[in-house]
Amino acid sequence: MAEPTPAPGTLIEDLETPVVTVDLDVMAGNIRKMQAYCDEHGLKFRPHVKTHKIPKIAAMQLEAGARGITCQKLGEAEIFAEAGCDDIFIPYNLLGAPKLKRLMALTHLARMSVAADSATTVQGLSDAAAAAGREVSVLIECDTGAGRTGVQTPEQALELARLIDRSPGLRFGGLMVFPTQPESTPAFLEATLGLLAKAGLEAETVSGGGTPQTWRTHEVPQLTEHRAGTYVYNDTNTMAAGTATLAECAMRVQMTVASHPTEDRAILDGGSKTLSADRLLWRDPFYGTVVEYPDAAIYAYSEEHANVDLSRCTSKPVVGERVTVIPNHCCTVSNLHNHILGVREGRVETVWPVAARGLVR
Amino acid sequence: MAEPTPAPGTLIEDLETPVVTVDLDVMAGNIRKMQAYCDEHGLKFRPHVKTHKIPKIAAMQLEAGARGITCQKLGEAEIFAEAGCDDIFIPYNLLGAPKLKRLMALTHLARMSVAADSATTVQGLSDAAAAAGREVSVLIECDTGAGRTGVQTPEQALELARLIDRSPGLRFGGLMVFPTQPESTPAFLEATLGLLAKAGLEAETVSGGGTPQTWRTHEVPQLTEHRAGTYVYNDTNTMAAGTATLAECAMRVQMTVASHPTEDRAILDGGSKTLSADRLLWRDPFYGTVVEYPDAAIYAYSEEHANVDLSRCTSKPVVGERVTVIPNHCCTVSNLHNHILGVREGRVETVWPVAARGLVR
Numbered sequence: 268m269a270e271p272t273p274a275p276g277t278l279i280e281d282l283e284t285p286v287v288t289v290d291l292d293v294m295a296g297n298i299r300k301m302q303a304y305c306d307e308h309g310l311k312f313r314p315h316v317k318t319h320k321i322p323k324i325a326a327m328q329l330e331a332g333a334r335g336i337t338c339q340k341l342g343e344a345e346i347f348a349e350a351g352c353d354d355i356f357i358p359y360n361l362l363g364a365p366k367l368k369r370l371m372a373l374t375h376l377a378r379m380s381v382a383a384d385s386a387t388t389v390q391g392l393s394d395a396a397a398a399a400g401r402e403v404s405v406l407i408e409c410d411t412g413a414g415r416t417g418v419q420t421p422e423q424a425l426e427l428a429r430l431i432d433r434s435p436g437l438r439f440g441g442l443m444v445f446p447t448q449p450e451s452t453p454a455f456l457e458a459t460l461g462l463l464a465k466a467g468l469e470a471e472t473v474s475g476g477g478t479p480q481t482w483r484t485h486e487v488p489q490l491t492e493h494r495a496g497t498y499v500y501n502d503t504n505t506m507a508a509g510t511a512t513l514a515e516c517a518m519r520v521q522m523t524v525a526s527h528p529t530e531d532r533a534i535l536d537g538g539s540k541t542l543s544a545d546r547l548l549w550r551d552p553f554y555g556t557v558v559e560y561p562d563a564a565i566y567a568y569s570e571e572h573a574n575v576d577l578s579r580c581t582s583k584p585v586v587g588e589r590v591t592v593i594p595n596h597c598c599t600v601s602n603l604h605n606h607i608l609g610v611r612e613g614r615v616e617t618v619w620p621v622a623a624r625g626l627v628r
Numbered sequence: 629m630a631e632p633t634p635a636p637g638t639l640i641e642d643l644e645t646p647v648v649t650v651d652l653d654v655m656a657g658n659i660r661k662m663q664a665y666c667d668e669h670g671l672k673f674r675p676h677v678k679t680h681k682i683p684k685i686a687a688m689q690l691e692a693g694a695r696g697i698t699c700q701k702l703g704e705a706e707i708f709a710e711a712g713c714d715d716i717f718i719p720y721n722l723l724g725a726p727k728l729k730r731l732m733a734l735t736h737l738a739r740m741s742v743a744a745d746s747a748t749t750v751q752g753l754s755d756a757a758a759a760a761g762r763e764v765s766v767l768i769e770c771d772t773g774a775g776r777t778g779v780q781t782p783e784q785a786l787e788l789a790r791l792i793d794r795s796p797g798l799r800f801g802g803l804m805v806f807p808t809q810p811e812s813t814p815a816f817l818e819a820t821l822g823l824l825a826k827a828g829l830e831a832e833t834v835s836g837g838g839t840p841q842t843w844r845t846h847e848v849p850q851l852t853e854h855r856a857g858t859y860v861y862n863d864t865n866t867m868a869a870g871t872a873t874l875a876e877c878a879m880r881v882q883m884t885v886a887s888h889p890t891e892d893r894a895i896l897d898g899g900s901k902t903l904s905a906d907r908l909l910w911r912d913p914f915y916g917t918v919v920e921y922p923d924a925a926i927y928a929y930s931e932e933h934a935n936v937d938l939s940r941c942t943s944k945p946v947v948g949e950r951v952t953v954i955p956n957h958c959c960t961v962s963n964l965h966n967h968i969l970g971v972r973e974g975r976v977e978t979v980w981p982v983a984a985r986g987l988v989r
Binding site for chain 2: 270283284285286317339340342359360362363365366384385387388391410414415416417418419523525526527528529532534536537539540541543544545546569570571572574585586587598599602603604605624625626627628
């Protein structure tokens, strides 16, 4: 007894809540705007499909001019390769025999490139590629200030590039960073590219990424490619970063006020299992924007409840009233839902299964 | 091309990561211990299936002595009613025609009870039940200090009980609280039960809930029933609350060190899409326990990365090494995975689809 999906033509206000809608016109505008920016600045654009996990949306992004896609896990790459995407970058250290076997199988469907930041990762990739008689392009991940993965110095990058270059089955594909940081990324990349050039190694691709930094990507002249995912839907985080406006937020979660126990507190009918518990990066601790009540603050979550502070609202919603929430982070919301409803002019036009949801390996 | 599930008999250390395992012996012990506590104190036990969302585990809980189950959403209740659970409580304000229609359909499969904290909710339930010629039991949710849903005073509870009692299609089922708070809950319940008795209204059930408070439930003498979900798997939160030991944590996430970019930082191969972004309630901001490296601290997440601080560790893991993580909150982890692997003595014994995952309405 799976939950029914609504028929095309259903009005948004008639949908049972909570439910995730994506405005198709807004999304199309987001796709056009990003591609135009990359075209203007001579950047190859490689959208990150982890945001939507829906092959039909990737097809729209490619149709608009994107060259290849980015997947964060093999499970995503397998879905999108089967759907016809033939140029896939996985910016991740893939380790262990089962994953490397899957990667080699994917090379028969698509041009595969991956990232590495250690000799261990490179060695595993080379062993698998050589054994399978395949070739994989490997980009070196550089930590240019974000403090997550990546080599820490240009010298380490050079050393790893030399290892990749001499490893059977591998091709040195260039450099990648996440996120692009206009303040610190250029110096790291310039120094690294200088060392590589002296060693006779060419970085075919220098790939940066991240939606919040999108419109400053051209300030990093070394980049040849941009990766972004969130831009396709946008969310409260990209609004808070100044990267998107409310009108550019295509993803909305339709919700209902389930309870209004005090004058200043309302409870919406979904929590961390509907909206995710991802926090707002720039203005903690709010958990999403309530469109109809912009002075309302979602200040806490439990699994199926969102607690809303109404103390700054002049008018307040009543029990049973519907509201529209723009979540903090659209990528983790997609990942919680089996279906996303594409809407246009207030009505459901299409129902998309979130095809790569739940493929965590 | 869905991700393959491992064959029974596979060793845990041969599983591709990240993957969620549940130790069947540990889980069975957790089920026995909880039931024994409730039996000892004369409490009816009604496990909350939102934690596991797997009908086979509900069957084990019922077999051990539980009387009925708790579901948080209609989507869960539909799955469990179809699987044969015939006594289901949904502690939630159900609103709107589509949901009320589904609730009435469920009354043909199971004895249904729900919660309400407003006249709006009661009116909707009554209209739907009367129109369908069905009867539903309604418990009044009382906010005894948690600050989420629930009536705020015993007088409000009495008023709502009178409304339920005179509403066609409804039966006044009693009171419920979440979570049980041994300090503040008894006074609220005593006052409310006093008012109800004077008005000639009997609270058949007085239901409390929450795993962290479990072993103090008997300190609230008014309760006739206990609800808990997390106890079946346990997690870092229940350990931090002192409710469970490490040995009682049945759910473990098998992970791999994907990167080790600095001496003191390692990155595991899953983040908020694998472990959820739920925070630790008592000792922010850590995001899970690394069993093999108890001095390691998961201090940040992104979607597919967990950042681990190793500065307090005397020995440190290497890239490619496998580690076992006990997540902060097992309920939101279940909700991210299509399958859970039941393991015993280090080997996979069963593969359970998380049947009610993703049913957000």
